[in-house]
Amino acid sequence: MANLDSKIPEGDLKDKWTNYKEHQHLVNPANKRKIDIIVVGTGLAGASAAASLAEMGFKVKAFCYQDSPRRAHSIAAQGGINAAHNYPNDGDSVYRLFYDTIKGGDYRAREANVYRLAEVSNLIIDQCVAQGVPFAREYGGLLANRSFGGALVSRTFYARGQTGQQLLLGAYSALSRQIGLGNVEMHNRTEMMDLVMVDGRCRGIVTRNLLTGEIESHFAHCVILATGGYGNVYFLSTNAMGSNGSAAMKAYRKGAYFANPCMVQIHPTCIPQHGDYQSKLTLMSESLRNDGRIWVPKKKEDAEKLQKGLIKASDIKDEDRYFYLEERYPAFGNLVPRDVASRNAKERCDAGYAVNATQNAVFLDFKYAIERLGKDVVEQRYGNLFQMYQKITDTDPYKEPMMIYPAIHYTMGGIWVDYELSTTIPGLFAAGEANFSDHGANRLGASALMQGLADGYFVLPYTVQEYLADQFNVARMDPKTTPEFQQAEKEVKEYIDKLMNVKGNESVDSIHKRLGQIMWNNVGMARSKESLETAIKEIAALRDEFWKSVKIPGSKDGLNVELEKANRVADFLELGELIARDALHREESCGGHFRVESSDNGEAKRDDEKFMYVGAWEYKGYNQAPELHKEPLNYEFIKVQTRNYKTGK
């Protein structure tokens, strides 16, 4: 526990970041050219970090598994990005954004980090506008804002329903500029396979070229992981097919602590699963809950008829509809936070009131909004979402209510980092969704984009320099002749051989699907001691099975998609267990983590006495129980409260 120093600077909350920047060490411009930095992942955090560091004069090498850095999954974020600009004059401030984020995170995030996030949020908007990101504007020419869940002010900037895309393309264009100038060496279709450690510091990575199968290693004075979240442990999630937790797991095995892995966000408004062959779940923007009413039938026989397809939603009278969120949480109604909405949907479905054949859906009804506002207004607000829904489900949401169900969406947990975003491995940093730092136990809407860009544009360029200030005289190492690099390459090659040599008869996907089932059923929205223990056991068994019976056709040379997937699933099989272990040890309910034992009339019950800390896990070897380290959370500047969505105060 001693070595978990979060390195929070001295001073008042408001002055910490300023103090840090004013007193940190810098690298002289001539020396920056002598320093190499590796950035893995080119989403918001990775692309913005790579571009910013290259602009400063460092030599950057960036890596992504997609065919272009522009494809990273940050692109899929719909809603918007928060900032404390207070343009609408509705009482917003840096402090309020900080406060909302801490509260939304159920008091499991680090104060200093979150305050810094709120502080730089305005700079992000300024930066993106300067890059030519076409944010929505009012007729007067100024930027438009909208409100989002968990906040009482309008602080969300947006670009239609494609904010993530536009922000990523902004960062991608900055990165492209640096690639064109020769300051960034871009490696597309390349997967990081391991870290290279030299004298206790991270000095590079081993990669596999996904087209040729070639194993290479690359040197750098420091490495930044911006590799996103691990939601795909659950097989079905709103993540991209390629999103994975492998880079994080490789770092974990090399000594980086993994923090709060059980903090997984389940988004309430996704299109329900419709078959076994399904590959992913599609998110419908949370904004739908502003005007849509969520309900299930009051009578079980109505639900049963719906499940059999004998009646339609419109056949059920208003008095026979149970608007469960409105009745249970009168103050917030349909706008309760994501975790509360998700859990209630699951509770109703488990009680037998699901409204579709696969028993995994509740209604989100716009009938009332259309009656109140008119079809035109509803179309204006949600037209593109309705169209998307119709394309996927072939149902017209103007006539029949939408069917929604929760799905894995975001992972608040991740690699443990200190205030400098440095992991427990010297020279290894983690940014964006890949780290754990800012969202606590639950992330608010429109905060993920903010955090990714804050880390990449405005935090890492400073903190990385602090680390590098005495590194310029470390000469570049040649991976071809340095024994540590050769050894790391050899280990990766052996690992790939081991995967290829299993030669079993079960496809990677089928094992992954089974893992997803275990995770969803036991480590999903409601977790119990029993279910978690079952999960740990079953995952361990499945992992053994994987290493005995996974089938990877083709060869390790050249493009082999199954090999790529197998490598990722092998890591998921360990990560899944880690999530379950973390969930088992955390005997409280907070944010996205809900333990049935720790509840009060079905409502989450936090235990601040025992669990007001970050749980960071240290790897102890394959099939060995990891060791828990605690980073206590001290709330010096904020009063810790219980979240309450039933009454108004």
Added chain:
Amino acid sequence: MKGFFKSSIGKKTVMSVSGLFLILFLLFHLCMNMAAVFSAEGYNMVCEFLGSNWYAVAGTMVLAAGFLFHIIYAFVLSIQNRKARGNDRYDNQNLPKGVEWSSKNMLVLGIIVLCGLGLHFAQFWAKMMFAELAGCEEAVEGFVATAGYEGRAAVDGAAWIKYYFHNPVILVIYLVWFAALWFHLNHGFWSAFHTLGASNSKWIPRLKCISTVFTTIICLGFAVVAICGALS
């Protein structure tokens, strides 16, 4: 401007400017021809006015240059485009409705127009302006007199019209030529503006409409001249 004419947009600019110039010429040509519909003497006065005078010859030279640029660049662009398409072709490609047929066949249409132009040159220009310049009017007159042509070859355009369009085969060939011209111009006209950047989302439909109206007037006009010649 360095390298402008080597760039894709530069080459397309040459196509557009020369194309618009040729369209202007067509308008001018039609105006003159329309005289023939109303009065043979009137038309011949125009023919005589132009004849082989220096301004007409100079105009013809510029026109020829316009044609040449248009044609050479058309081939250069087409060859490049074929190459850009790569070696493999789709097994089948079903373009959605809304892609103009003519836009995909501009080169073929252009070649048809060019062939028609060759015929037209041999039948009219060679025997009028060219004959006058070359000083072989009498030989031409002597040659065609046996076939029923009556008139002074170089300036009696009306007589040429009557002479050729009385032959139904030639009439039909000309009508087909005008049809090909219609398709070529219908795309070429708005496309030229688009390539020059004189277009936007509001003006694309407007330009397309103007294009169709203008092209129809031109081609219908020429057809009327030919048909009137046949009926005279």
Added chain:
Amino acid sequence: MAEHKGLNLTLKVWRQANRQAQGRFVEYKVENISTEASFLEMMDILNEQLINTADPDGPVAFDHDCREGICGMCSLFINGRGHGPDDQITTCQLHMRKFKDGDKITIEPWRSGGFPIIKDLMVDRTAYDKIMQAGGFVSVSTGGVPDANAIPISKIDADEAMDAAACIGCGCCAATCKNGSAMLFVSAKVSQLALLPQGKIEAARRAKAMVAKMDELGFGNCTNTGACELECPKSVSISHIARLNREYIIANIKD
């Protein structure tokens, strides 16, 4: 949800081991595909089948990632149309209810000189990245920028810029174009940034640099057929091509 139906289909898929290899069509049968499945899920089922039967060609390689129509990674020419027989969507958003039982579906990769085939249905689109690297940006570095509201921008311009910025870089425009032209892609970025005051400053330089790179990479010349716009999953308008032309010609005249 609409009723499930099982489709039995014949797939005629382009197989090509690598860039140099001779490609060919191979026919596969898939059975009982739900009309609710997406097209790529159908491809997943085919691949599972090919893995289980130890097919000599192995599973079919195709690009895909987000599967929600925004990352631009999926491609495919399906029955002669880029992103398949539905409008304004990407392949990953295409659903099997668009097909009938017994259909034969032809699946090809993008075929365009600018996008060489890597394997089967996977093509190399790095050319688009290279064009972006030549000038698809505003030359500002991180930090030191003015307040976001310092420059008011007309809503109309901002909206039009957003229309252009919606491009996902999938390559369907060049793959559909009979001339193999990348003008819709290039124009979307040039137009977006030329419409905004912050991008206007270097608009001339940008237009020239991006067009030069596009030409250098061997993309064809636009002949305004408009096929790109009709097949574009994000409906990027060819009016942006007019703006690119304008920017480019004026930039050259000013020189």
